[in-house]
Each structure stands twice: as structure tokens, then as C-alpha cells.
Amino acid sequence: MNSFYEYIVIGAGIAGIKAAEGIRMVDADGEIVIINGEDRMPYKRTQLSKHLVKGFEKEAFMLHPQEWYEKNNIRIIHTKVKSVSLIHKSLTLFAAGQLQWGKLILATGSSPIPLMVKGNGKNEILYFRNAADADALLDRTSGLQKVIVAGGGVLGVELAAAMNQLGKTVSLVHNDPFLMNRHFDEFQSDHLYHLMSSNGIQLLMHERVKSVSKTGSGKLLVEIGEMIQLLTDQLIAARGVYPAIELARQAGLDTQTGILVNQMLQTSHPDVYAAGDVAQHADKFVSGLWHDAENQGLIAGQNAAGRQIKRSARAYRLKLEVFGQFYFSFNKPAVLPSKDEIIRETNRMYHRFFFCNDKLVGALMLNDRERAKMLEKAVVEAWEKEKVMQSFAG
Ligand SMILES: Cc1cc2nc3c(=O)[nH]c(=O)nc-3n(C[C@H](O)[C@H](O)[C@H](O)COP(=O)(O)OP(=O)(O)OC[C@H]3O[C@@H](n4cnc5c(N)ncnc54)[C@H](O)[C@@H]3O)c2cc1C
Structure with missing residues (x-):
């Protein structure tokens, strides 16, 4: 094996x-190797x-066919x-084996937060981050009747909905009073709550899983908060x-929550870059969104190959689609209601627009799938209030 790669x-x-694509945009010949930790x-x-x-x-959902890498x-x-x-x-x-690098890009992503619980059933808990986890989940739950999902963010909601549709009796435990509280306002959370519960999912809000114990029958006894026990x-x-x-961290790079990077996505070592979920930016921001990771990868790759592109601190949208309903969140302000906002409710639709100096800076939406792309464009391009109100009238 060749041991030095550019x-x-x-x-x-x-x-x-x-990142590899970004490198190729600048350097057609430099040797690139990607270490893929998955199967x-x-x-x-x-x-x-x-x-x-x-x-x-x-091999479903491949980003590129095999030939692309060869080409x-x-x-x-x-x-x-x-x-x-x-x-x-x-x-x-x-x-x-050892490999030598000229420039290194760390794109190691993120890992599920372990559930800190008591009991002898901890090792039975399933986590979900990659395709092998998805295979394991389908395999382990096939034929089972009851499932509990701990977590009411986007992944928890999607998993609970999927398990429900696979015919299982599902309970979802969330430690906040509102589902998807990081991305949704109370209206959307409430809507989602009623949607999930009307489809038969038991929702245990503002509660935490405290312990998981194996019973003699092979089931798990899950203790939730002070009062609830579910088999x-x-x-x-x-x-x-x-x-x-x-x-x-072990290599000695500067890290806090993530790997610290500057605007060029360079770490504390000048030949090492970090991009995606693993990178922590100057404003302490760590992403966690697909399109942000995509953008950061492209920038880090180009910069590793000699360009000097700065990452702009723009926001990225999140979509959620469950039980035929379409939810959209883009740069929700930390404090609601915000100083300048407009709410519109029509038929099955809901829009909440956030402005700063009469320019659109964020938006929440429900069931306006046809105009989702336009709404994204409107936030990215910071449309004037008047244009927003005209474009989303009716
Ligand atoms: C099921 C699921 C659904 C999601 N849905 C959405 C969504 O709807 N919208 C959205 O915006 N975001 C969503 N996300 C988040 C989004 O997928 C992430 O933000 C994005 O994948 C981050 O990309 P990344 O390349 O930085 O990291 P990752 O996708 O985590 O990739 C990192 C890779 O590095 C590998 N790796 C780690 N350590 C090593 C090592 N030592 N050696 C070799 N390889 C290593 C890992 O195995 C992994 O393959 C979802 C995430 C999950 C898990």
C-alpha cells in the first residue's frame, strides 16, 4: 500500500x-484517500x-456510484x-498499517449520546446513527410488539412514527414539554403531538427514562420519571x-464540544481541517444538519487544496414529514415571540415569519410543501417583508 497521500x-x-469533491475542484491530480469507518x-x-x-x-442511498471514485x-x-x-x-x-498525509481533513461526524440510566438492561438499548444500526434495528424489532423511543427530536419522532407504521405499540418519552423543541414553536409541537397521539403513539412528555431492567421473560422493565413503569x-x-x-483530542488538536476551527475550517494545526458535525466554529456553533455538513466539506476540501474560502455563518433548514404532514423550520429564534414576526394560519397551513430590519431571517411552516423551496430561498436571500407577504399570500 502506498503510504503517502497528498x-x-x-x-x-x-x-x-x-471534502474530496472540494479538493478535486482545485487539484486534479493530488492523491486522495478517504477512510470509511462503515461497512x-x-x-x-x-x-x-x-x-x-x-x-x-x-447499497441503497449511495452518494456516488463506485465508478465515480475511480473516475x-x-x-x-x-x-x-x-x-x-x-x-x-x-x-x-x-x-x-500507517499512512502519511500532506493535508488531513477530519470529518468524523457525531455519535449518539448514551442514555444514562440505571439497571441491568443498559446493553439492550439500541442506538441509531448509521446503516448498520438501521439493519440491526429492523432485525432486532422484527416480530416484537412493544417499543419505547427515548427522545422527541427529529430522529426520535421519525423512529417512533416508523415503528408505529410497522405495526408496533409505541411509546415516546421526551424530557421537554414540547416535541422538537429545538426547531419548532409551540404551534408546530402541539400539532405534531396531536398527530402522533391520534395515530396511536403514547407520548410521555417532560419525562426521563431512569432505569432499564431485564425481566425473567426477556422483556425490559423501563422506569420513567417517578411514577411510570412500562414493560x-x-x-x-x-x-x-x-x-x-x-x-x-488524542492527537492534541484544540477541542471543546467539537474540533475548534477558524473561518477557513482549519484546526489548530495548519495542515489539518475539520468539517461537518464534528467541527466547532468561532461562535461556539456546532451544526448537526446535513446541508451544513455538505457545505463545510466542500469548503474544507478546497481550502486544504490551497484556496482561502471563508465559511459564512448562514443557517440551514430542517424538514420533517410524518403521517402525511409536512413541517419546516429555518433559523427559529432562541426567544419567542421575537421582536418582529408575522403569523399566518390558513386552511391546513401555518406560516411564521421572523424579520430583522424588515428582512426575512427565519421561518416556520406547516403543510405548504409546494412553496418550501421558495421559503428556503426567501430566508437565504433575506427577502423584504413586503415581498414575503406577497409571495406567501393565501
Ligand atoms: C437517521 C438520521 C436522520 C437525519 N435526518 C436529518 C434531516 O432530516 N435533516 C438534516 O439536516 N440532518 C439530518 N440528520 C443529521 C445529518 O445526517 C448529519 O448532520 C450529517 O450526516 C453530518 O455529516 P458528517 O459527514 O459531518 O458526519 P457523519 O454523517 O456522522 O459521518 C461521519 C463518518 O465518519 C466515520 N468515522 C468516525 N470516526 C471514524 C474513524 N476513526 N475512522 C474512520 N471513520 C470514522 C463515521 O463512521 C461516519 O461514517 C440525520 C441524522 C441521522 C442519523
């Missing part, structure tokens, strides 16, 4: 693949939770990186993620 990318999620070719992670009901083939002279190695040395500009692979076949945890910074 560019090595660790992680073959969207940030890692876009299949890079794929669209966001689709996993959205296709559980139908099921999917192993662009990008080598993929299927293993994990064990350690990185900044002094020797090298890394060690779990599958044995279930499977507990799935979706309590959020944390950036996968371990490699960077």
Missing part, C-alpha cells in the same frame, strides 16, 4: 465526500430513518483510524448526538 479524509459521511459505500444518512417502513438494500481517482479504504500523529503527519489504521420489548435511544472528537 490528502487524507477521515470519515466518509457527507462532509468527507464533499458500505458512502450513502445519504438522512434517508435511513425515512425508509425503515419499506426497508432497503445494503476521480479517489481511493476508499474500509477501516477506522486508530490514532493520528501531528508530529509525523501520519495516522494508524485499525486494520493495521417493553425494545428501548431505542435517540437523545441527540455529540461530535466525535476523540481522535482529534
Whole structure:
């Protein structure tokens, strides 16, 4: 195996693949290797939770066909990186062997936050981050009747809806009074609450899973808050993620919640870049959204190859589609109501627009799927209030 590569990318999620694309936009020849810690070719992670009901083939949702990597002279190695040395500009692979890098891009993403609970059933909890987890979830829950999902963010809601549609009796436990509280306002959360419960999902709000114990019959006894105990076949945890910074931290790069990067996505070592869920930006911001990771990957790749592109701190939208309803959130202000906002409710639709100096800076929406792209454009381009009101009239 050739041991020196001009560019090595660790992680073959969207940030890692876009980083390789970014490099190729600038440097047609430099050798690129991507270390892929997963068991299949890079794929669209966001689709996993959205296709559980139908099921999917192993190579479903691929970001690029195999030939694309060959055509662009990008080598993929299927293993994990064990350690990185900044002094020797090298890394060690779990599958044995060392590689030398000229420029390194860390795109290691994030990992599920472990559920901190008591009891002897902890090892039975399922987590969901990658395609192998999706396979394991479908396999483990096949034939089971009762499922509890811990977490009422986007992933928890999607998993609960999917399990319900697969015919299971589902309870969802969320530690906040409102579902999707990070992205939704009370109107949307309330709407989602009624949608989920009218479809038969039991919602336990403002509660936490405290312990999980195995019973003699093979079921799990789950203690929730002070008063509730439920017997279930499977507990799935979706309590959020944390950036996968371990490699960077051990290598001696500056880290806090994520790997600290400047506007050029350069870390504390000038030849090492970080992009996507793992990167922490100057304003302490850590993303967690697909399109942001995509954009960061492209920038980090181009910069590693010699450009000097600054990342703008623009926001990215989040969509949720469950039980035929369409929810949209884009840059929801931390404090609601905000100083300048307009709410519109018509028929089945809902719009809430946030303005700053009469320019659109954020929006929440329900069931206006046809105009979702336009709404995204309106926020990105900061449309004038008048134009927004005309465009979204009726
Ligand atoms: C099921 C699901 C649904 C989602 N839905 C949405 C959505 O609807 N909208 C949205 O905006 N976002 C969504 N997200 C979040 C979105 O997928 C992430 O923001 C995005 O994938 C981040 O991309 P990334 O490349 O930074 O990291 P990741 O996608 O996490 O990829 C990182 C990769 O690095 C690998 N890796 C880690 N350590 C090593 C190592 N030591 N050696 C080699 N490889 C390593 C990992 O195995 C992984 O393959 C969803 C996430 C999940 C899990």
C-alpha cells in the first residue's frame, strides 16, 4: 500500500465526500484517500430513518456510484483510524498499517449520546446513527410488539412514527414539554403531538427514562420519571448526538464540544481541517444538519487544496414529514415571540415569519410543501417583508 497521500479524509459521511469533491475542484491530480469507518459505500444518512417502513438494500442511498471514485481517482479504504500523529503527519489504521498525509481533513461526524440510566438492561438499548444500526434495528424489532423511543427530536419522532407504521405499540418519552423543541414553536409541537397521539403513539412528555431492567421473560422493565413503569420489548435511544472528537483530542488538536476551527475550517494545526458535525466554529456553533455538513466539506476540501474560502455563518433548514404532514423550520429564534414576526394560519397551513430590519431571517411552516423551496430561498436571500407577504399570500 502506498503510504503517502497528498490528502487524507477521515470519515466518509457527507462532509468527507464533499471534502474530496472540494479538493478535486482545485487539484486534479493530488492523491486522495478517504477512510470509511462503515461497512458500505458512502450513502445519504438522512434517508435511513425515512425508509425503515419499506426497508432497503445494503447499497441503497449511495452518494456516488463506485465508478465515480475511480473516475476521480479517489481511493476508499474500509477501516477506522486508530490514532493520528501531528508530529509525523501520519495516522494508524485499525486494520493495521500507517499512512502519511500532506493535508488531513477530519470529518468524523457525531455519535449518539448514551442514555444514562440505571439497571441491568443498559446493553439492550439500541442506538441509531448509521446503516448498520438501521439493519440491526429492523432485525432486532422484527416480530416484537412493544417499543419505547427515548427522545422527541427529529430522529426520535421519525423512529417512533416508523415503528408505529410497522405495526408496533409505541411509546415516546421526551424530557421537554414540547416535541422538537429545538426547531419548532409551540404551534408546530402541539400539532405534531396531536398527530402522533391520534395515530396511536403514547407520548410521555417532560419525562426521563431512569432505569432499564431485564425481566425473567426477556422483556425490559423501563422506569420513567417517578411514577411510570412500562414493560417493553425494545428501548431505542435517540437523545441527540455529540461530535466525535476523540481522535482529534488524542492527537492534541484544540477541542471543546467539537474540533475548534477558524473561518477557513482549519484546526489548530495548519495542515489539518475539520468539517461537518464534528467541527466547532468561532461562535461556539456546532451544526448537526446535513446541508451544513455538505457545505463545510466542500469548503474544507478546497481550502486544504490551497484556496482561502471563508465559511459564512448562514443557517440551514430542517424538514420533517410524518403521517402525511409536512413541517419546516429555518433559523427559529432562541426567544419567542421575537421582536418582529408575522403569523399566518390558513386552511391546513401555518406560516411564521421572523424579520430583522424588515428582512426575512427565519421561518416556520406547516403543510405548504409546494412553496418550501421558495421559503428556503426567501430566508437565504433575506427577502423584504413586503415581498414575503406577497409571495406567501393565501
Ligand atoms: C437517521 C438520521 C436522520 C437525519 N435526518 C436529518 C434531516 O432530516 N435533516 C438534516 O439536516 N440532518 C439530518 N440528520 C443529521 C445529518 O445526517 C448529519 O448532520 C450529517 O450526516 C453530518 O455529516 P458528517 O459527514 O459531518 O458526519 P457523519 O454523517 O456522522 O459521518 C461521519 C463518518 O465518519 C466515520 N468515522 C468516525 N470516526 C471514524 C474513524 N476513526 N475512522 C474512520 N471513520 C470514522 C463515521 O463512521 C461516519 O461514517 C440525520 C441524522 C441521522 C442519523
